[in-house]
Amino acid sequence: MQRRLHGVLSFPLLVLVSASAWAVELPAPLTKADFLAFDHRQAALGQLLFYDRILSGNRNIACATCHHPRHGTGDGLSLGIGEGGEGLGPDRLAGTGGDRIRKRIPRNAPGLWNLGTKELHTLFHDGRLSVADTYDNGFNSPAEEWLPDGFNSLLAAQAVFPLVAQFEMSGNPRENEIAGAIHDRIDAAWPILAKRVRVIPDYGRRFVAAFDHIDTPEQVTIVEIANALAAFQAIEWQSLDSPFDRYLAGDTTALDGAQTRGMALFYGKANCASCHSGKLMSDQKFHAIGLPPFGPGRTRRFDPMVRDVGRMGESDRLEDAYRFRTPMLRNVELTAPYGHNGAYPTLDGIIRHHLAPDTMLQAWAPDTAALPDAPWLAAVDFAVWNDAREMARHARFRDIGPVALAEAEISDLVAFLKALTGTGSVAAPPFGIPATVPSGLPVDR
Incomplete structure (x- = not known):
């Protein structure tokens, strides 16, 4: 089978994909021209x-x-540890004594x-x-x-x-x-x-x-x-050199069989591209997908309970409740955990949630979250689960519904998402980590 990719005649794909598999057209390649110029x-x-x-x-x-x-x-955490914390990444601790953190950062970094x-x-x-x-x-x-x-x-x-x-x-x-x-x-x-x-x-x-x-x-x-x-x-x-980017630019050998099948699912049956669309793989809009709630939440000024209402906190419109911005997906393999609160530690987990949000919500366990130990915050971390009315409100807002995929198809979707990882842009960034900074303060390395 041959098909045209943005005006370029491609060679036969590694795996045959019928034309009906593509519910959404593939985006144009992301190029240097798509970026602002900086000094x-x-x-x-x-x-x-x-x-x-x-x-x-x-x-x-x-x-x-x-x-x-x-x-x-x-930072590799579900909810960040900011002021008062000690260490870096998943090993960062919540601090001790009077300097310990007073609150987890409400959302994933x-x-x-x-x-x-x-x-x-x-x-x-x-x-x-x-x-x-x-x-x-x-x-x-x-x-x-x-x-x-x-x-x-x-x-x-x-x-x-x-x-x-x-x-x-x-x-x-x-x-x-x-x-x-x-x-x-x-x-x-x-x-x-x-x-x-x-x-x-x-x-x-x-x-x-x-x-x-x-x-x-x-x-x-x-x-x-x-x-x-x-x-x-x-x-x-700046990342535009992933296997997927090379494929969009005309190199049909850039994706292997599993990645090609996953791409067909992403832009077809799995309906991922209905939100993760365009060159940025995001519609930059807001959607309620029913992620498991936890943590202090980013409450509105006068909210009487621990919760996170998402976009409604900015717009004050009820129709925006529990909706969060669609993330861009380049290098998503590197940015676990996933979701606005880091509810899932793996690509497999967040994909399965999108396919069956209510089922996954019911099966989700608190130990899934990457939360550094902070006993003095334990009463808040999962308090929302004991608020029956809030959980009922949360359940009423869903912009996605169940999609039936086989286990092999889920594996193919994971493979495709890994094909979004940059190569040279990740391995050799232009600047890197400085050895020292002008203040003389320690540098996180």
């Missing part, structure tokens, strides 16, 4: 900032702590792959940051009209929010000047952080060299810091 001088500066603990309130946690390349640009693409318009699991004119600064964000102007991308705007999140990087009230400022107003902490960075002589020189409009270190603001962070992440974690 490499700024990216080199952003590399240092990304791994530098100077950006946290107590100078004890960096962006890389929860988004580390050793763990697929995530997402991977950072391909966040510099032009098509990307929405970030965070609940979409609370998006490109929009809502506040006349280019973005709809938690900072509303207090978000400064001048960000070079959606990714840059995103970068400023973990810095001022209490349980992620800023710390608790009365611990440091950053945390104290945030409790006055969200934008009050950013000038303090910018000054903390720019008074380090090496950083001051680097900002002057990297930004044409910066003549002296005193001009550096949180915007330049965020733009450097975005430039680094966008260039460092």
